[in-house]
Amino acid sequence: MNFATRLNNVETSAIRELFKLLGKPGIISFAGGFPDSAMFDVEGLKEAANKALTEEPGGALQYGATEGYEPLRTQLAAFMQSKGVKDIEPQGLIVxxxxxxxxxxxxxxxxxxxDKVIVEAPTFxxxxxxxxxxxxxxxxxxxxANGVQTDKLEQLxxxxKPKFVYLIPTFGNPSGAMLSRERRxxxxxxxxxxxxxxxEDDPYGDLYFGEPPPPSILALSSQVPGSREWIAHCGSMSKVLSPGLRVGWLIGPPELLAKATMCKQFSDAHTSTFAQATAAQYLKSGRMPATLAKxxxxxxxxxxxxxxxxxxxxxxxxxxxxxxxGLFFWARLTGAGGKLKDAGEFAKRAIEKGVAFVPGAPFYANDPDLSTxxxxxxxxxxxxxEEGVGRLGKALAGPQVE
Known part of the structure; x- marks a missing residue:
């Protein structure tokens, strides 16, 4: 078949391909970027789904607005306000x-x-x-360790003169790094x-372990006159509530949201109204803080x-x-003691020992660091x-392969 030339620029996900190797019995996987399904608030989601079907079945089951289900947009605006984005209105985001x-x-x-686009090295x-x-x-x-190096970023x-800059400033995937307030x-x-x-892509910002991270770049934009019109912010319920809901949101300048809404009309008409109504009821229930704490x-x-x-x-x-x-460790093999320094080779040995992780090379758009x-x-x-890392230790025990 004569496929579109744009497909020449991409290939299948190295991570998705790796999952094909994980069928081995007893394997311990550190490879996926998934939240733990045991953490899902099943009872809360069940209650939210029932309320969605009971209180507004038409809204939950019928076609909806491309911009999003209005009760959810209202709840998401309140959620963002609770995180320091004080001037957000429901109309300022699309689902x-x-x-x-x-x-x-x-x-x-x-x-x-x-067009040129600047991304972090490494990035999603x-x-x-x-x-x-x-x-x-x-x-x-x-x-x-403190996120993107802003002096180098400004030089770039x-x-x-890129179309835009894409950052994951809070517990980035894969780096795990947190951009300091000063750099934000x-x-x-x-x-x-x-x-x-x-x-600003922020799927992990609510998953902090001690002190909360600095406010999002979007939230801090109120302190830098004129900056808000140059910020787009992507949020998600996937890592904190359920990936299966497929509920995310985009905040940006009105003209950007208008164009994005038009493109979304061509793509899927709207995000599942049932999923949106369920998420809206869940946020309205007040269960999210306890879920996040757990x-x-x-x-x-x-x-x-x-x-x-x-x-x-x-x-x-x-x-x-x-x-x-966040969810990740980003590490680099040093080769100390004559041990392996090539993460790709290490990954193969680790699979043989019954443990999986993702080599770092695919996370670099250019010039990959093969030891990550x-x-x-x-x-x-x-x-x-502890068992899986023990297996990693055994896998790394062999000498460096030249």
């Missing part, structure tokens, strides 16, 4: 089918073939694929100075266990920053984490 659709809509509305794999599908030339900005903006303010200042759209506690324990186990089992052969939230890897602690309990 998307997961935040992944928000990214796709940004690609459709903003990217023409050959699906974003790389999505933006390349629309013909973007991806420019990468380096990340350290000045040099390349610098991002806002450079958005105004260079008249450049900043896309999830944070469990993930914090697992992250602590994984960090301790990595230090114990792999020692100086691996380096990482202990995450302060991503480990998720979300879906394994403490005992499984």
């Amino acid at each position: 998307t089918t997961g935040s992944q659709q928000a990214l796709d809509l940004l690609g459709k509305t903003m990217i023409s073939p050959g 794999l699906a974003t790389i694929q999505c933006f390349r599908l629309y013909g973007a030339e991806l420019i990468t900005a380096p990340v350290d 903006i000045a040099e390349h 303010m610098k991002v806002l200042e450079m958005a105004v100075k260079h008249q450049t759209l900043i896309v 999830v944070r506690k469990v993930y914090a324990e697992r992250a602590q266990a994984m960090g301790a186990a990595l230090k114990k089992e792999l020692g100086d052969a691996i380096e990482f920053t202990q995450p302060q939230g 890897l991503r480990l998720s602690f979300a879906t394994a309990d403490v005992a499984k984490i």
